[in-house]
Amino acid sequence: MLFFISSPRFLSPLKLIFIPKSLFLSVSVLKMELESPTMLVLCGKSSAENELAKVLKTSNTLKLPDNAPINVVLHSENEKLESFQNDAFMIDSYMNSLSTSRIGKFLIYSPKLSSTHDVVSHNFCELPIGTACIADVQLKGKGRSKNVWESPKGCLMFSFTLQMEDGRVVPHVQYVVCLAMTEAINDVCLRNGIPPLNVRIKWPNDLYLDGLKVGGILCTSTYRSKKFNISAGIGLNVSNEKPTTCLNAVIQRLISNTYQLQREDIVTAFFNKFENFYDIFINQGFQALEELYCKTWLHSGQRVIVQEKNENHDQISENVVTIQGITTSGYLLAVSEDGQECELHPDGNSFDFLKGLVRRKLV
Numbered sequence: 260m261l262f263f264i265s266s267p268r269f270l271s272p273l274k275l276i277f278i279p280k281s282l283f284l285s286v287s288v289l290k291m292e293l294e295s296p297t298m299l300v301l302c303g304k305s306s307a308e309n310e311l312a313k314v315l316k317t318s319n320t321l322k323l324p325d326n327a328p329i330n331v332v333l334h335s336e337n338e339k340l341e342s343f344q345n346d347a348f349m350i351d352s353y354m355n356s357l358s359t360s361r362i363g364k365f366l367i368y369s370p371k372l373s374s375t376h377d378v379v380s381h382n383f384c385e386l387p388i389g390t391a392c393i394a395d396v397q398l399k400g401k402g403r404s405k406n407v408w409e410s411p412k413g414c415l416m417f418s419f420t421l422q423m424e425d426g427r428v429v430p431h432v433q434y435v436v437c438l439a440m441t442e443a444i445n446d447v448c449l450r451n452g453i454p455p456l457n458v459r460i461k462w463p464n465d466l467y468l469d470g471l472k473v474g475g476i477l478c479t480s481t482y483r484s485k486k487f488n489i490s491a492g493i494g495l496n497v498s499n500e501k502p503t504t505c506l507n508a509v510i511q512r513l514i515s516n517t518y519q520l521q522r523e524d525i526v527t528a529f530f531n532k533f534e535n536f537y538d539i540f541i542n543q544g545f546q547a548l549e550e551l552y553c554k555t556w557l558h559s560g561q562r563v564i565v566q567e568k569n570e571n572h573d574q575i576s577e578n579v580v581t582i583q584g585i586t587t588s589g590y591l592l593a594v595s596e597d598g599q600e601c602e603l604h605p606d607g608n609s610f611d612f613l614k615g616l617v618r619r620k621l622v
C-alpha cells in the first residue's frame with residue numbers, strides 16, 4: 260500500500276513511502292482499540308465502597324485523559340451480563356484473599372485500557388485513598404523517564420493511590436513498594452510449596468530475576484492542599500516471557516513444576532504486605548525496613564566509580580566508593596576509600612542509574 264506523506268517537519272514536501280499492509284492493519288486496529296470506549300469495572304470489598312462505586316457510575320465522575328470514552332460497569336451488576344475471556348483478572352478471587360484495612364479495597368478493573376497509572380492519577384481526588392486499578396492489557400503502558408512499558412497479557416499491571424504529608428519521606432515510598440513486592444512473591448511461593456525465587460531489587464526501582472528485569476515500579480506525585488498525592492504503579496512479568504523473562508518461566512525451568520503463579524495471588528499478597536510495611540514506614544521511618552531492603556537489593560558492598568570535576572572544572576578524577584545503604588533523603592549512601600561518607604545521585608543522563616553517579620559529601 261502506498262501513501263503520500265507531506266509532513267513538513269519530517270520530510271521534504273512530497274515523498275512516497277511504502278507501508279506494508281500488515282503494519283497498516285495493526286495501526287488501524289490500535290486506533291480502533293483506542294477509540295472504542297474503555298470498560299472500567301468498579302468493585303468494593305465492603306458495602307461502603309460498593310455504594311461509592313454506584314455513585315461514581317451514576318454521576319459519570321471518572322474520566323480518562325483526553326476525555327476518551329468510558330463505559331463504567333459495576334462488578335455486582337456485571338457478573339451475569341459480561342463474560343470476560345478465561346484469562347481475565349478474577350475480581351472475586353482478589354477480593355476474597357485481600358485482608359487489608361485500606362489499600363486495594365476499592366478496585367477498578369479493565370480488560371484493556373491505556374494505562375492504569377493514567378486512571379488513578381487522573382481521578383485521584385474522586386477516589387478513596389488506596390484505590391487500585393488493574394488491567395489485563397495496557398495500550399500505553401508508562402515506564403520511568405518517559406519509557407514505554409510493554410504490557411501484554413500475563414503481565415501483572417496495577418496502580419494504586421497513597422497520600423502523604425511529610426515530603427521528606429516521599430522518595431522512600433518507591434523502596435517500600437519494591438520490598439513489599441519481593442516479599443509478596445516469596446510469600447506466594449512459600450504458600451504453594453515453591454522455593455523462593457530470589458527476585459532482587461535493582462536500585463532505585465527495578466526488580467530482577469536471574470540477571471534480567473522482571474518488574475518495574477513507577478511512583479509519581481503531585482502536591483495539592485498541603486498533601487502529596489502519590490500514584491504507585493507496578494508492572495511484573497508473571498506469565499509473559501516477552502520482553503525479558505517471567506516468574507512462571509523461571510519456576511518451570513528451575514523445578515519443572517506445573518504450578519503457575521496467579522496474578523490475583525501476587526497482587527493480594529502485595530497489598531497485604533505493603534499495608535503492613537507502609538504503617539511501619541510511616542510510624543518508625545524507613546530505617547525500620549532498611550535491613551530487609553538491603554538484604555533484598557543487589558548493591559550491598561558494591562563498588563562503583565564516581566567521576567568528579569576539579570575546582571576549575573578542567574579535570575575529571577575517578578573515585579571508587581562502596582555502597583552501604585539509603586540516605587535519609589532517599590539516595591545511595593556510600594563510603595569512599597578514605598572512610599568519608601557520601602551520597603550518590605544519578606546524573607540523569609544515563610539509562611543505568613549506577614553509571615554516571617554524582618557524589619555529594621555528607622558531613
Ligand SMILES: O=C(O)CCCC[C@@H]1SC[C@@H]2NC(=O)N[C@@H]21
Binds near residue numbers: 376377397418
Ligand atoms: O520500569 C519502569 O520504568 C516502571 C514500569 C511501571 C509499569 C507499570 S504497569 C502498571 C502501571 N501503569 C503504567 O502505565 N505503568 C505502571
